[in-house]
Amino acid sequence: AKLRIDAHTKRLVFSDGLTLNRALELYRHFGDRTQLGFGIGTSLTNDMGDAREMKPLNIVMKLTRANGQPVAKLSDTPGKTLCDDETYLAYLRQVFNVA
Incomplete structure (x- = not known):
């Protein structure tokens, strides 16, 4: 709000x-x-559908921007947080009170 x-x-x-x-x-x-x-x-x-019939791809997709704006993945697992904009990441950490 x-x-x-x-x-x-x-x-x-x-x-x-x-x-x-x-x-x-x-x-x-x-x-x-x-x-x-x-x-x-x-x-x-x-x-x-059934993963036994159609083997899933072993891929990782890491979104870094959407429509020119930074995005972030916040994780409680060390090393899994992702963001290429340090200012935006610092802002999110403050807002959500995460390390």
Whole structure:
């Protein structure tokens, strides 16, 4: 509300060791506040059905900008935070109170 950004126009994507039960907990907590996406196992990048029939690609996609604006991945796992704009990253760390 402080920045006048409507959270309903934004999407949070949860992944990395996500279970169905945890996804449901997150949905119950955030579902009425913003748009949500979930990647359980390799389903985030391989939504082609049975993984035994169609082997998922072993790839990593790292988004760094969208429409010319910096984006960031904040992680509680050391080394997984990603952002090519140090000023933006410092701002996010302050806003979300993360190291």
